[in-house]
Amino acid sequence: MAKSNKPIVWGPFAAGGTVTAFVTPVLIVLTLLVSLGHLPDMLTYEKLSSFAAGWFGKLAILVIVVFSLWGSAHRLRITFFDFGVRSDTLVATVVYLAAGLGSVAVLVSLLRL
Amino acid sequence: MSERVVELEVLRYNPETDREPHFQRYSVTCREEWVVLDALNHVKEHQDPTLSYRWSCHMAVCGSCGMMINGEPKLACKSFLRDYEGVIRVEPLAQFPIERDLVTVIDDFVAKLKRVKPYLIPKHDQPVSEGEFLQTPAELKRFKQYTLCINCMLCYAACPEYGLTQKFIGPAAISLAHRYNRDSRDGGRDQRQEEIAATEGVWECSFVGACSEVCPEHVDPASALQQVKIASTVDWFKEHLMPWSKK
Amino acid sequence: MVEKVSGRRPYFREVPRTHWFLRHPRYLRYMAREITCIFIGAYTFIWVVGIVRLSQGEAAYQAFLQTLKTPSSIVFHIVALVFAIYHSVTWFNLTPKALPVQLGEEFLPDGVIAGAHYAAWAVLSVVILFLAGAF
Numbered sequence: 001m002a003k004s005n006k007p008i009v010w011g012p013f014a015a016g017g018t019v020t021a022f023v024t025p026v027l028i029v030l031t032l033l034v035s036l037g038h039l040p041d042m043l044t045y046e047k048l049s050s051f052a053a054g055w056f057g058k059l060a061i062l063v064i065v066v067f068s069l070w071g072s073a074h075r076l077r078i079t080f081f082d083f084g085v086r087s088d089t090l091v092a093t094v095v096y097l098a099a100g101l102g103s104v105a106v107l108v109s110l111l112r113l
Numbered sequence: 114m115s116e117r118v119v120e121l122e123v124l125r126y127n128p129e130t131d132r133e134p135h136f137q138r139y140s141v142t143c144r145e146e147w148v149v150l151d152a153l154n155h156v157k158e159h160q161d162p163t164l165s166y167r168w169s170c171h172m173a174v175c176g177s178c179g180m181m182i183n184g185e186p187k188l189a190c191k192s193f194l195r196d197y198e199g200v201i202r203v204e205p206l207a208q209f210p211i212e213r214d215l216v217t218v219i220d221d222f223v224a225k226l227k228r229v230k231p232y233l234i235p236k237h238d239q240p241v242s243e244g245e246f247l248q249t250p251a252e253l254k255r256f257k258q259y260t261l262c263i264n265c266m267l268c269y270a271a272c273p274e275y276g277l278t279q280k281f282i283g284p285a286a287i288s289l290a291h292r293y294n295r296d297s298r299d300g301g302r303d304q305r306q307e308e309i310a311a312t313e314g315v316w317e318c319s320f321v322g323a324c325s326e327v328c329p330e331h332v333d334p335a336s337a338l339q340q341v342k343i344a345s346t347v348d349w350f351k352e353h354l355m356p357w358s359k360k
Numbered sequence: 361m362v363e364k365v366s367g368r369r370p371y372f373r374e375v376p377r378t379h380w381f382l383r384h385p386r387y388l389r390y391m392a393r394e395i396t397c398i399f400i401g402a403y404t405f406i407w408v409v410g411i412v413r414l415s416q417g418e419a420a421y422q423a424f425l426q427t428l429k430t431p432s433s434i435v436f437h438i439v440a441l442v443f444a445i446y447h448s449v450t451w452f453n454l455t456p457k458a459l460p461v462q463l464g465e466e467f468l469p470d471g472v473i474a475g476a477h478y479a480a481w482a483v484l485s486v487v488i489l490f491l492a493g494a495f
Contacts, residue, residue, distance in 0.1 A: 003306060006316040007349035010342060020400050021451040021477075024444045026485040028403060030492055032437040035428045041493025043425075045418045052414060065407055072401030078319045079394045082273070084377035102408045109415035128369035184383065210370035218370045251465040273387060276375035320454065321390045339458035 009074050009096070016071015023064055052113040062110060066103045073099035115145040119152055119194055123164065124204040126211050134211060136202075137161075143194055149203065150178055150189035153215075166215035173329055176265030179206045180215050186270035186327045207270040222266055225282050228308045229290035234301025252297040259292035259337055261330040268324035268334050274317050281317035282309060284324035284334035291337040294344075310345040318342070396447035399440040452477040 030040050041047055051057035073095040080091045119141050126134035139160060141152045150168055157164045168178040171190045178189040181204040183197065194201075209217035239246070268284035275281045290305045309315050318338045325335040351358055381387035406428075413424035427433070455477055456470035489495065 003310040003345075003349075004312040004314070004316050005349070006312065007346040010316070011346050011350065014343070014346070017447075017451055020404075020444070021448040022481055022484055023488075024400055024403065025441060025448055026488045027407070028437055028441045028444055029485075029489065030494060031406065031428060032434070032441065033494055034425060035430070035433045035437055037429060039425070042491065045414070045421045047493075049414055049421075052411070061407075061411060065404060065411070068400065068404040069408075072397040072404060075394060075397035076401060079391075079397060081277070082319070082381070082391065082394060084379075086377075102405060106408055106411050109412045112415040126371055128371070129367050134371055134373075207373070208375065210372045212368070212370055251462065254465050254467075255462060273375075273380055273390075276380060277377060319394075321387070322454070323384075323386055323390075326386060333457065336457035336460070339454075340460070343458060 012067060012070040013074035016067040016069070017075070019064055019067040020071055024068065049113055052110060058110045058113070062106060065106045069099040069102045117143055117145060117194070119143045120200040121152055121156065122200050122202045123215070125214050128213055145195060147194050148190050149182055149192040149194065149201065152194065153189060153203070165213050174263055176263035179265040179267050179270065180204065181207050181270065186267035188265060188267070188329050191329055206266060208276045209266070209269070219266065221279065222269060222283070222285070225286040226264070226289065228282070229286050230301060230305055231289045231293060233293065233296065233299050234304060235298065236300030246298040248297055255297070256292050256295035259288050259295070259332060262288060262332050263330055265329060267327045267329065271323035271327040273321055273323065274319060278317050280313040282314050284338060287315055287341055288332055288334040288337035291341055306345065306348070309341055310348070315341045315345060393446065393450045396443040399443040400447060403440045403444070448481060452481070
């Protein structure tokens with residue numbers, strides 16, 4: 001029995017689960033405030049774009065978004081399997097592609113800021 | 114001593130005469146302190162000698178009497194009648210083929226146990242003249258919990274991933290491999306990794322945790338599996354990103 | 361695997377692939393934990409779009425902020441927050457199982473490891489809220 005290559009997707013999943021556990025709730029609160037009409041200072045165009053212009057801002061946004069996407073993607077793949085969807089290869093391709101596209105979009109945008 | 118009439122609804126299956134399993138009801142006068150196994154023994158002795166089931170120690174150490182009691186994987190010798198009301202449904206352990214009545218086919222599990230090499234593989238040949246292996250209490254404590262498995266297979270009955278993928282090596286087998294991997298006297302981890310780091314090894318696990326919830330010996334197989342996942346992931350990245358590093 | 365000894369005919373009980381989790385509350389709790397990824401993933405895409413719009417200039421970003429101010433957005437945020445917190449709680453509670461810490465002979469109690477995560481989570485959240493100017 002050959003050793004699996006699952007670690008290549010499980011590693012990012014574990015990192016993503018940890019990142020989202022620590023950070024996603026407070027981020028949701030921030031944008032919830034936006035949706036309720038109260039714009040937190042940091043989310044104004046000026047503040048956010050200058051934060052994203054710096055290397056720390058880029059790194060923070062990239063790490064949080066990319067790992068959140070990959071963690072969610074892998075778990076979604078398992079969830080489809082648990083719901084009885086047998087075509088794992090198709091599901092894996094779709095979810096990882098979505099995470100990949102999201103990651104690239106964020107990276108490209110950050111490089112332009 | 115107080116008595117109580119208990120209704121048992123037992124799944125019967127005779128491979129020689131039945132197309133499908135079917136329930137049979139037994140009314141048993143039981144002592145208050147009895148367990149389900151006592152009730153089954155009473156049925157077999159006084160009402161229906163054809164009822165088949167495995168049991169041995171009657172004290173939760175042999176792992177023989179695992180069955181589904183009201184839909185929950187339990188040891189029949191550890192299921193107290195006083196904890197149940199109404200009709201008690203007794204079925205063979207879930208997610209295993211039924212051999213006959215409450216007896217399941219356990220060949221799959223036994224084969225998987227063998228595959229993980231559940232024995233000490235010393236790091237190097239240690240002849241008797243070299244003396245005993247030395248092990249500190251701390252080194253023992255590192256794996257002690259995972260030695261408590263009695264191979265009752267309740268975890269396999271509870272694990273939904275085993276239900277969906279029969280090839281999954283499963284909680285008990287992987288926990289047993291982990292027990293030897295964590296033993297300071299052992300040097301066989303690489304060999305066991307070939308089995309437990311395969312797709313049908315730990316990677317079918319999605320940390321449902323049902324295995325640990327039903328384990329009668331508090332082995333906590335779920336924890337073993339997550340630790341194996343992390344160790345296997347670290348291995349993988351070391352092997353692929355730093356191929357020059359020795360294990 | 362089963363030899364053809366006369367009389368043996370094992371019966372296999374099928375597992376319902378699409379609704380096995382309805383059989384017990386512990387499986388429902390597991391599926392609830394798993395589907396948190398749908399909400400967390402969807403929410404993260406809001407940030408993806410936001411960052412993309414941010415890079416496209418002020419007008420694009422303002423328009424993006426406006427799309428957040430709808431009733432359905434508020435509802436989604438609240439639902440997503442509930443699922444995100446459920447993910448955090450289940451994640452922190454399970455971390456001690458995956459990363460046991462042995463000090464001397466004894467292992468650190470699960471509660472200590474999980475508790476440290478909860479504390480860090482609380483501090484980090486307050487700090488982020490403060491730095492973001494939420495209050």
